[in-house]
Amino acid sequence: VGCGICVRKCPFGAISIINLPDELENPTHRYGKNGFALYGLPVPAVGKVTGLLGPNGIGKSTAVAILSGLLAPNLGRGASWEEVLHLTSGSALGDYLRRVVEKGVKTAYKPQYVDRIPKSFTGTVRALLERTDERGALSDLAERMNLLSLMDREISGLSGGELQRVAIVACAARDADVYFFDEISPYLDIYQRINAARAIGDLAETKAVMVVEHDLGLLDLLAENVHIVYGTPGAYGVITRPKGVRVGINQYIKGYLPEENIRIRSEPIVFEVHAPRAEKDVPLLAGYGSFTKKYSSFVLEAERGEIRRGEVVGILGPNGIGKTTYIKILAGAEVPTTGALDLKLKVSYKPQYLKAEADLAVEGFLRRISKEFDSSRYQSEFVKPLGIEKLLEQPMDELSGGELQRVAIVGCLSREADLYLLDEPSAHLDVEQRMMAAKVMRRFAESAERSVLVVDHDIYLIDLLSEKLMVFEGEAGKTGVAHPPVEMRAGMNRFLKGIGITFRRDEDTRRPRVNKPGSRLDRSQRESGEYYYYA
Numbered sequence: 001v002g003c004g005i006c007v008r009k010c011p012f013g014a015i016s017i018i019n020l021p022d023e024l025e026n027p028t029h030r031y032g033k034n035g036f037a038l039y040g041l042p043v044p045a046v047g048k049v050t051g052l053l054g055p056n057g058i059g060k061s062t063a064v065a066i067l068s069g070l071l072a073p074n075l076g077r078g079a080s081w082e083e084v085l086h087l088t089s090g091s092a093l094g095d096y097l098r099r100v101v102e103k104g105v106k107t108a109y110k111p112q113y114v115d116r117i118p119k120s121f122t123g124t125v126r127a128l129l130e131r132t133d134e135r136g137a138l139s140d141l142a143e144r145m146n147l148l149s150l151m152d153r154e155i156s157g158l159s160g161g162e163l164q165r166v167a168i169v170a171c172a173a174r175d176a177d178v179y180f181f182d183e184i185s186p187y188l189d190i191y192q193r194i195n196a197a198r199a200i201g202d203l204a205e206t207k208a209v210m211v212v213e214h215d216l217g218l219l220d221l222l223a224e225n226v227h228i229v230y231g232t233p234g235a236y237g238v239i240t241r242p243k244g245v246r247v248g249i250n251q252y253i254k255g256y257l258p259e260e261n262i263r264i265r266s267e268p269i270v271f272e273v274h275a276p277r278a279e280k281d282v283p284l285l286a287g288y289g290s291f292t293k294k295y296s297s298f299v300l301e302a303e304r305g306e307i308r309r310g311e312v313v314g315i316l317g318p319n320g321i322g323k324t325t326y327i328k329i330l331a332g333a334e335v336p337t338t339g340a341l342d343l344k345l346k347v348s349y350k351p352q353y354l355k356a357e358a359d360l361a362v363e364g365f366l367r368r369i370s371k372e373f374d375s376s377r378y379q380s381e382f383v384k385p386l387g388i389e390k391l392l393e394q395p396m397d398e399l400s401g402g403e404l405q406r407v408a409i410v411g412c413l414s415r416e417a418d419l420y421l422l423d424e425p426s427a428h429l430d431v432e433q434r435m436m437a438a439k440v441m442r443r444f445a446e447s448a449e450r451s452v453l454v455v456d457h458d459i460y461l462i463d464l465l466s467e468k469l470m471v472f473e474g475e476a477g478k479t480g481v482a483h484p485p486v487e488m489r490a491g492m493n494r495f496l497k498g499i500g501i502t503f504r505r506d507e508d509t510r511r512p513r514v515n516k517p518g519s520r521l522d523r524s525q526r527e528s529g530e531y532y533y534y535a
């Protein structure tokens with residue numbers, strides 16, 4: 001493939017044989033003289049959702065800007081489009097880029113940071129969406145994404161999850177050749193993530209769709225192919241050729257890319273399917289009787305439950321159903337309306353919404369929490385795996401969402417306590433940081449024999465972490481029921497039955513995978529009530 005003269009030196013992953021980064025002489029694009037360099041480009045394909053899988057700061061948005069025609073690739077030396085087209089001619093990427101240059105490719109784009117939308121748009125949801133309705137698909141999309149009741153609301157008054165759904169619909173409603181969704185899952189619960197995945201999957205029947213997504217379970221469901229993007233965030237990124245989604249995610253999890261002969265992580269991520277420990281072997285940490293919490297328009301009913309020493313309990317459920325309320329009550333930050341809760345425990349709590357303390361650098365913040373900061377255990381258990389070293393001197397109130405999240409996780413785990421509560425720790429983290437956070441939390445619970453409760457919507461994170469599961473059910477914004485922590489299998493069966501999907505385990509990596517609805521496995525698992533653990 002390629003033009004024949006320049007196979008070895010060709011800067012495009014699509015035609016060159018990519019080896020070690022040292023051997024990558026010619027980037028596709030470099031920002032400035034010693035700036036970030038990107039190697040390779042993904043190729044959008046009609047009829048497919050193509051995923052980009054990799055950490056932040058590795059060039060995903062740069063690639064998207066090139067494919068949209070917004071950025072001309074300079075090959076690291078101020079090259080012309082002519083040269084780029086020559087180098088790529090004869091390849092699918094070359095054909096695509098030629099179209100970008102000659103006719104223009106119309107792209108629709110869902111930005112990563114939906115929180116910024118109210119800064120650039122004032123008006124109602126309807127006013128925003130009607131401007132994007134270029135192919136008459138708006139009413140269908142708005143219904144599927146549950147936006148109909150929000151149409152007359154002001155954009156400025158929307159929650160993160162509402163903004164995310166509006167942004168997804170705004171992008172999908174356009175009439176474009178290529179659609180880019182820069183993350184789908186932030187602020188959405190699992191039901192909404194699956195809904196969005198289905199709507200985007202339908203869009204891809206006739207269009208080319210690309211997604212960046214850090215929720216691996218969702219990416220697995222959504223994409224047909226993935227390009228893994230690896231390298232050093234902020235320095236360089238390499239985009240691999242497309243891989244089938246199963247193989248690509250498995251390679252990512254194992255940390256080794258055989259075709260490229262590259263190790264992207266020193267250790268694989270391990271999904272353990274552990275047999276439940278016998279209850280009698282695990283001492284009780286605390287029990288609580290049933291309690292309720294009433295707000296003006298919402299009631300939470302918590303059933304009687306027990307938390308055992310050293311166990312990690314995952315908490316799953318839709319948004320607006322009282323998970324945060326429950327956590328706050330355990331933390332003592334809210335009092336129940338009926339039923340008393342006297343845990344007699346020291347609790348360490350990481351809230352869902354983080355506020356940075358001004359005038360304090362990260363190191364000072366962490367030292368104030370724990371005297372252990374200088375110990376090698378603290379450094380190797382928390383600081384290194386969560387990439388805190390580079391942040392130590394930064395003021396807390398200047399951290400990005402993902403940086404603040406990682407510091408808050410460390411802060412929570414390093415406090416002396418009996419019970420640790422973490423409300424949505426994966427928010428704002430990229431895929432690599434999520435996998436690391438799961439490992440850190442799990443190891444902490446095991447080595448320090450601490451009990452940890454984690455609310456999250458990322459099924460892979462919950463699966464990696466938990467040995468027990470609490471499921472919340474009810475009607476968002478009205479009622480919620482907190483079922484007690486139960487063994488993973490029972491909890492997952494209840495949860496997945498509620499969503500109407502079944503999971504199998506990948507033979508190779510043991511990670512969970514959504515079964516195709518109506519497939520043989522899906523039908524037989526439903527019949528036997530085993531929504532989760534079947535082969």
Ligand code: ADP
Nearest residue numbers: 031036055056057058059060061062233234235
């Ligand atoms: P990702 O989308 O994977 O998070 P980006 O493509 O946004 O990554 O950025 C990759 C790197 O390129 C980052 O280190 C970023 O700071 C740098 N970068 C992005 N845009 C520019 C620019 N316009 N000028 C200089 N550097 C940039």
Ligand code: ADP
Nearest residue numbers: 295296298318319320321322323324325477478
């Ligand atoms: P989740 O964490 O499951 O998304 P929350 O516990 O945050 O749910 O909220 C459940 C419901 O309770 C929501 O409808 C929310 O608006 C309401 N709620 C939460 N806190 C308060 C409060 N302090 N006053 C009134 N209503 C509240």
Ligand code: MG
Nearest residue numbers: 060061112182
């Ligand atoms: Mg980006």
Ligand code: MG
Nearest residue numbers: 323324325352
């Ligand atoms: Mg919450």
